[in-house]
Amino acid sequence: MPQSWQDLAADKRARLAQTIPDEWKIRTLPTDDNVLDFPQKSGILTEAELQITESSAAELVSSLASGQLTSVEVTTAFCKRAAIAQQLTNCLLEFFPDAALTQARELDAYYAKHKKPIGPLHGLPISLKDQLRVKGYETSMGYVSWLNQHDEHDSVMTALLRQAGAVFYVKTSVPQTLMVCETVNNIVGRTVNPRNRNWSCGGSSGGEGAIVGIRGGVIGVGTDIGGSIRVPAAFNFLYGLRPSHGRLPYAKMRNSMEGQETVHSVVGPIAHSVQDLRLFTTAVLSQEPWKHDSKVIPLPWRPSESDAITSKIKSTGLNLAYYTFDGNVHPHPPITRGIETTVSALQKAGHAVTPWTPYRHDFGHALISNIYAADGSADVTRDISASGEPAIPNIKDLLNPDMKAITMNELWDTHLQKWTYQMEYLAKWREFEESSGRELDAIIAPITATAAVRHDQFRYYGYASVINLLDFTSVVVPVTFADRAVDKVDAGFVPVGQLDQLVQDEYDPEAYHGAPVAVQVIGRRLSEERTLAIAEEVGRVLGNVVAS
């Protein structure tokens, strides 16, 4: 008799719990909402290990490359802190410290023999969202029906990171279906935000947000088809890069709705600084991913593109645009203040920042939402029902049984609508440039309507998804924290629609007090070098280059 989904999930939880050695177990679990500082107080990490886990990835690869640190030391430190992160936030689906340490020992042996690092990420642990396959481990992606299948091959990204010297130790949790900006599934339950466990860690790369947020990882790899890298970055006061499609290798990952190519999910890093996002991106590009994944454009890292921004910053200043409201759903007061804070800091630093009129974001959001549901959710429904598990509450609208798959000709029509919309947006970009007489470098905008959201209250992903539809490069920059003293409820609020009212009604200055607030920096398609450089400048003027 086949096992029930409950048994399969319980078995997985038991197997996962056993991967944490006794000496890494927290004796008395804290009851605080905020557990961000717990690792320092836990007594599990040595001083040296705390220092390692609080370093930047750039510092770590430099120390590893010079022999000042061994990969075993660094890997041990992050495995311990990841174990703590797991016990506090429930962020993992796989944990394999033994294999990680074996990899680390091999890299240390390589270094001892060759007196040089094997690649640009030599010895550095990298955490992976549970969509990336690692040979020998499970990729359940939060579906009970996908448990107990062990991958026989790495994803291309995994293989290239491995080739660059990265060490793998965790695969992090995701929401069932991935189509939600919170992280809940029927296998391990809910992943929470280490800054306040009443808040979501974001999603779908929510496990990455939580583990990197609490420094159980220094660089996390996420994916994004409608905010899934950027929302967890925003909710955990981190930087996140959504590259344009074709820049980084997505091949051989696991996914729902495979073959859906109207809007591509993309893969990218989450980290504590632009410097570390850049380290990751340059390291992957140095492995020539286009020779392994046919969708990757043969576009090595272009230092000249980065330099163009640096040089503008030093001379004329940047030419930026911004918006606070997309026309569909008003952000909560802390988010509006986040945009204003950013704009004013940029202006003070000598950059031009003028308003952008969001072009038909209602149309864009509706179009991409239809694309997400193009198959009438047949694919995700199949993978959910295969085990008998129920759908998580967040996706009940997605799984409306009345929904029909569109036909192939309707899909073709959608392709045309998308292309037309993208070109109309480019025309707006050109118009802005014509009127300001110079190149528009980026647009500053909200990434979510709320600061790190309260559980089960993520209702509107349009700030993120329209950027996916446009395939623009976007980098999330942490800005500030919600503050009950200044971010008052807007008594005179006038909604533009029902959803707008609902979202605004859920703003509670007390409940959100202290929640991370971020902006996204939106550049043209395939402008990763420039947009990262601009995001770095935004962080600099905000004074939060090293967020802690």
Place this chain on the structure above:
Amino acid sequence: MPQSWQDLAADKRARLAQTIPDEWKIRTLPTDDNVLDFPQKSGILTEAELQITESSAAELVSSLASGQLTSVEVTTAFCKRAAIAQQLTNCLLEFFPDAALTQARELDAYYAKHKKPIGPLHGLPISLKDQLRVKGYETSMGYVSWLNQHDEHDSVMTALLRQAGAVFYVKTSVPQTLMVCETVNNIVGRTVNPRNRNWSCGGSSGGEGAIVGIRGGVIGVGTDIGGSIRVPAAFNFLYGLRPSHGRLPYAKMRNSMEGQETVHSVVGPIAHSVQDLRLFTTAVLSQEPWKHDSKVIPLPWRPSESDAITSKIKSTGLNLAYYTFDGNVHPHPPITRGIETTVSALQKAGHAVTPWTPYRHDFGHALISNIYAADGSADVTRDISASGEPAIPNIKDLLNPDMKAITMNELWDTHLQKWTYQMEYLAKWREFEESSGRELDAIIAPITATAAVRHDQFRYYGYASVINLLDFTSVVVPVTFADRAVDKVDAGFVPVGQLDQLVQDEYDPEAYHGAPVAVQVIGRRLSEERTLAIAEEVGRVLGNVVAS
């Protein structure tokens, strides 16, 4: 009462005939099969005009930029020769010499005022396939039902060429549906090959092949989803570039099956030399097409990529592979000899050229053929039947009424199969490099199974289409001519299948005597700079850099 399709087509032919001024009309039409030299003998062009039309585009833009030639002179010369081309080969759907001369006069006035060219193509006439829209003219694309609609906007390619200084004077004929490698429609009938009017000019950019072949144009713009640039180039002893998708702007052209994005049609030039293909490509890229068409990758011309090949040619020599048979349909003897001639000339020049094993081209050809017919041909059937015109004989298989559209989920599955196949092909490319210990620069292969084909005998497009499926960059290089004295029927021929037998049965050394033979040079995806440089070297070692 609506006009019959016959009346509409006759009206179009009458309107087209009226565009040719009396003084450009051929008094006594030749009866020869080969009319390539007729323009010299026609008495319609002056000596100076003959010289202009027999110059390269590079020479012409240089003379226009220095003021040695005016655009009116150059445009007049090409208009006259295009008029002759039309009367001999039936290559046009639109001819507008008056508008062209108006454009030329404006460009000459600009030059007189500013003492410099307006752009890199200042004053140069460019011929356009009748898919590119030119404001004010019809784009019937060979469908009777699309006649009498005048475009209100340029295609993006047209607009950028215009911005670069190009002059427009013709739109050239295409086969009904575009899905055929010959050029026949119910509006103007058949376009023929100027080298022998019993041979096809190729298709679907067949009008371009004919007009550039007889030098009624110096650079023609075609499109290619399964050989439609490369086959006309091959059949007219020309060079043709099929860039990878996303390199040049396709936006706002007219097309069948719009929104079909599983395999993209691409736009590219046909010309007499690599130098002229490069002139066109650099001119378009200099207009930053990615700011106008969201599908274009922001990838300016990369001289360093071209230089990398030049430098290899001077030092180690190139590392090339080749195949003569794709496993599906054997080429006719002249094509096999064309490959052997090319390989041997390259080896003699010091390049490594070793065999390539075509990887599952049977699968690749079947997959892309299914993509072409994904909608059960509903789209083209609608556009044909809208006027009551019949389907041309060449597409009767395409319009099989039993054919069904595939579902969206089948389409998604096709996407996955394509991606997997592309990556398997990349793995073969890497294996080749591992075994030869160096980078593989390009693959030399047939582009068709036949030399310039006899009418209604184009049966197999797999040599072209698999390269579209892989999205590799490909440049056609003219090699030689079929020769009844050496290209004997293979008496011991053993077919691998029915189509192979049929194609080979149609080889007739007499009928093909003198027909152009070409090869394609296949580079990695988005390797236009390198692949053009390699094609130039192939042309150089063959001694045909300037084909005439």
